[in-house]
Amino acid sequence: MPNLAFRELIVVLADDLTGAADTGVRFLRADRPACLLAFSELDNVPLEKADVLSVYTRSRALDGKIAAERVGGTVEKLQSLRPALIYKKLDSCIRGNVARELDAILERLPIQACFIAPAFPEQGRTTVHGIHFLHGVPVAETEMARDPITPVAQSDLARFLAAESFYQVGRIDIDDYDQGREFVRNRIATLLGQGCRSIIFDAAHQEHLNLVAELGLSFFTDCIFAGSAGLAAGVAKKLGRSRPAPLHAGKTSGGNNTKILYLCGTASEKTAEQVQQLLAAGNCSELVLDAETLAGLAQQQHGRLASDAAKLLKSGPLVIHISARPAKGFSADPEKVLRGLTRLTCTLLNLEQLSCIFLSGGDTADAVLQATGVQYIHLDQELLSGIVLGRCFGGMLDQVPVVTKGGSFGTPDILLQVSGHLEKVI
Numbered sequence: 075m076p077n078l079a080f081r082e083l084i085v086v087l088a089d090d091l092t093g094a095a096d097t098g099v100r101f102l103r104a105d106r107p108a109c110l111l112a113f114s115e116l117d118n119v120p121l122e123k124a125d126v127l128s129v130y131t132r133s134r135a136l137d138g139k140i141a142a143e144r145v146g147g148t149v150e151k152l153q154s155l156r157p158a159l160i161y162k163k164l165d166s167c168i169r170g171n172v173a174r175e176l177d178a179i180l181e182r183l184p185i186q187a188c189f190i191a192p193a194f195p196e197q198g199r200t201t202v203h204g205i206h207f208l209h210g211v212p213v214a215e216t217e218m219a220r221d222p223i224t225p226v227a228q229s230d231l232a233r234f235l236a237a238e239s240f241y242q243v244g245r246i247d248i249d250d251y252d253q254g255r256e257f258v259r260n261r262i263a264t265l266l267g268q269g270c271r272s273i274i275f276d277a278a279h280q281e282h283l284n285l286v287a288e289l290g291l292s293f294f295t296d297c298i299f300a301g302s303a304g305l306a307a308g309v310a311k312k313l314g315r316s317r318p319a320p321l322h323a324g325k326t327s328g329g330n331n332t333k334i335l336y337l338c339g340t341a342s343e344k345t346a347e348q349v350q351q352l353l354a355a356g357n358c359s360e361l362v363l364d365a366e367t368l369a370g371l372a373q374q375q376h377g378r379l380a381s382d383a384a385k386l387l388k389s390g391p392l393v394i395h396i397s398a399r400p401a402k403g404f405s406a407d408p409e410k411v412l413r414g415l416t417r418l419t420c421t422l423l424n425l426e427q428l429s430c431i432f433l434s435g436g437d438t439a440d441a442v443l444q445a446t447g448v449q450y451i452h453l454d455q456e457l458l459s460g461i462v463l464g465r466c467f468g469g470m471l472d473q474v475p476v477v478t479k480g481g482s483f484g485t486p487d488i489l490l491q492v493s494g495h496l497e498k499v500i
Contacts, residue, residue: 098128340481
């Protein structure tokens with residue numbers, strides 16, 4: 075990679091929008107522009123002054139070969155910007171085309187290897203003796219195994235990667251850290267000497283990730299990092315990109331600051347619990363939608379539901395969410411459900427101007443922003459871990475503050491905490 079001293083641009087490459095947001099914001103510096111955008115907008119947005127560029131490829135649910143081609147093509151385009159560092163964001167629950175996308179990067183960049191650490195201890199994602207855990211449970215034994223789009227079937231990271239990667243995989247074990255920094259450094263050098271181009275790092279604490287970042291940037295500069303927002307935090311710290319002071323999003327012109335729409339398109343058990351805690355506080359109205367109903371909504375039904383939602387927004391914040399996923403799963407096509415939700419949102423936006431929109435779930439966030447014509451988002455700050463505040467540019471949501479959150483994480487009261495933060499900044 076180019077020497078960091080000659081160019082300051084940091085590029086984050088993620089397979090979905092919320093991952094690009096929660097990782098891109100880790101590199102944010104005060105008063106420096108940080109842009110979040112889809113790969114398809116790279117030719118349409120002025121990027122010359124960007125200090126951080128966080129790009130999502132919409133590739134998590136694609137066929138592996140197609141995902142690899144898209145990521146490879148995006149990497150080639152990003153290289154023309156001569157970034158100081160490219161960071162590959164991985165889902166902390168290892169969903170998506172992880173091996174195929176990493177291979178595509180290894181094929182196209184003049185690098186020796188990828189340092190891979192999807193652990194995010196701050197959010198209960200850890201890797202111990204090669205097994206990836208979600209709150210102490212092997213990830214393939216959690217609700218991630220029932221993900222309707224990208225189910226996780228393997229908890230052993232080395233086996234997970236080796237099953238689809240063309241390259242040799244090595245691993246740094248959790249016990250190696252106890253032997254000290256130099257031991258880990260020498261162990262990495264040994265694995266590289268054996269031809270490993272993908273090196274997995276166990277991590278149970280943020281200090282482990284910080285060490286991976288420090289060693290990589292100090293001694294293995296021809297390698298790139300691939301991991302969650304946790305590893306990104308370690309890299310940012312080593313680069314001296316400490317988190318900036320909170321920025322205020324400002325107010326939308328002519329709007330009522332109570333018109334906050336919480337749109338939760340993820341039907342996970344965790345999201346349902348978070349929504350219920352927010353509603354229990356009595357600060358929000360609720361519009362709950364059945365997945366099958368959303369998938370089959372006719373145009374006139376969109377209008378009726380949007381009218382109901384607009385009336386609720388006049389009295390304060392509104393939560394629109396999908397009913398909890400039944401044990402046997404939904405019978406409706408997820409794409410049709412998402413399409414119904416975005417159409418409803420667009421119809422609502424024609425009736426009411428929002429003071430802020432909260433989007434939970436990467437697919438939901440991307441679909442809504444795409445349908446409303448948003449070109450890019452200026453990242454402003456991280457309200458809470460994994461909860462990012464920015465401002466939309468372009469389309470129906472132009473200049474409207476937006477908050478994004480991945481759909482599969484957070485404490486039960488996290489939406490309630492978000493509500494408290496938004497009262498201060500919106």
